[in-house]
Amino acid sequence: MSEAEDFARLMRELKERAGLSYGALARRLHTSTSTLHRYCKGEALPAEFAVVDRFARACGATREEVMDLHRAWLLADARRRAGAAEVPVPVSVSVPEAEAEAEPTVVVTPDPEPELAARGAWYRRRAAVVAAAGVTAGAVAVALLAAAGPEPGAPHAGGSTGTGSGAGTSAGTSAPPFAGSGSASAPASTGAPEPTPPTGATGATGATGSAGATAAPPVRPSASPPASAPGRDPVAPLKAAVRSHVWTAGCDHAYLSERGPGSVPPPPVEADAPAWASAQRAVHAGTQIVEVTLHGTGEGAVVLEDLEVRVAARRKPPAWNVYQMSQGCGGGLTPAAFAVNLDAPRPLARPVAGNDGGNTLPAPSFPLRVSAAEPAVLRVEAATTGCDCDWSLDLRWTGPSGSGTLRIDEGGRPLRTSAAPGRPVYGYALEQGRWAR
Structure with a gap:
């Protein structure tokens, strides 16, 4: 039995014992029913540790069962990662490594044995230390994440005490160059701006410069953040995982692309959206959902105080085609989130309540407390009807x-x-195998 199959077996056993349907569990995990079904069949593997932890908690797993599930996931993830390094990406443009590393769902592929053995040995040593310390299952999950270190392109931070020093991008800058272009040249003479490269897990910087500035190298978190030298910004005691291609109910989303329908491949599943959008040079059409998972990296708690929206540039929306990822889907869960109107002169992150099968989900609010054992997920839903917007978020912490x-x-x-007013809208006709209006 492969590592992925062993992980899927444990998931099925927990699900059956809990007596929960795929639909009920999918709502609690904020994923689609079909994606969860693929996890339990061994056809796909969660690429985020938080999904595994939420699943175990939803099924009422004991601490020993949680550790067994985490170990099985770690071994399967090691095999997937080593195998992914040998599989070429079937697109005509280069895809940043961070995209492949932070997908919410990944297809299981074979890989060589050495890295798997190393990762398995590492887990066994780590699990023994955790068991001896008597830490809770939640702390085990976060400890494994922290020990693994940041993924390539993982967020790092720094900020001036008491101020938001991250808002350094000017409103007059042009759209950043597309990934793989190798330069920061201006857009073509047609006037259509170059798309920002979409990624599945994106970085967070404490002092971003102009749109073409190079991000600082990632900082590996430690058990206790080092004290700041006099006159220097403090090291953020936070680790963040950012997903910028989150679809409503796991299936409903739209992208803008300058390519014609005859040259655009079929819509992907949500997990493959970053690579698909990068290959089509596509940008989010009308709305974009961003999810940020945060937890502390030190012994103390961190207070999240506020979330500020920064719009770096507003341009006229490009005259491109709109491609709908689904012809219609939906679910019983509307997550609580922060709504952002990018068209406002000074956009705010406005808390909005959610709904789960008729039950109201309280709107998120600050301040929030996070620690190594208590992570938090921030969901931001941005929308525009009038601009092609470059934007970011500044999270103030203490x-x-x-x-x-x-x-x-x-x-x-x-x-x-980007907004898409009056643009041609295409949906994929499965029976015809092509995009149609």
Whole structure:
């Protein structure tokens, strides 16, 4: 039995014992029913540790069962990662490594044995230490994440005490160059702006410069953040995982692309959206959902104080085609979120309540407390009807090392969402195997 199959077996056993349907569990995990079904059949593997932890908690797993599930996931993830390094990406443009590393769902592929053995040995050593310390299952999950270190392109932060130093991008800058272009040249003479490269897990910087600025190298979190030298910004005691291609109910989303329908491949599943959008040079059409998972990296708690919206540039929406990822879907869950109107002169992150099968989900609010054992997920839903917007988020925090600002963006580049007024809208006709209006 492969590592992925062993992980899927444990998931099925927990689900059956809990007596929960795929639909009920999918709502609690904020994913689609079909995606969860693929997890339990061994056809796909969660690429985010938080999904595994939420599943175990929803099924009422014991601490020993949680550790067994986490170990199985870690071994399967090691095999998937090593195998992914050998599989070429079937697109005509280069895809940033961070995109492949932070997908919410990944297809299981074979890989060589050495890295798997190393990762398995590492887990066994780590699990023994955790068991001896008597830490809770939630702390085990976060400890494994922290020990693994940041993924390529993982967010890092720094901020000036008491101020939001991350808002350095000017409103007059042009759209950032497309990933793989190798330069920061201006857009073509047609006037259509170059898309910002979409990514599945994006960086967060504490002091972002101009749109073409190079992001600082990632900072590996430690058990306790080092004290700041006099006159220097404190190290953010936070680790963040950012998903910028979140679809409503896991299936409903739209992208803008300058390519004609004859040259655009069929719509992907949500997990493959970053690579698909990068290959089509596409940007989010009308709306964009961003999810940020945060937890502390030190011993003390961190207080999240506020979320500020920064719009770096507004342009006329490009005259491109709109491609709908689904012809209609939906679910019983509407998550609570922060809504952002990018067209407002000074956009705010406005708390909005959600709904779960008729039950109201309280609107999120600040301040929020996070620690190594208590993560938090921030969901931001941005919308525009009038501009092609470059934007980012500044998260103000206070912790044992001081206070500062964590920049949430696309690995040093702004997020990008564009309106699509009067543009041709295409949906994929499965029976015809092509895009149609």
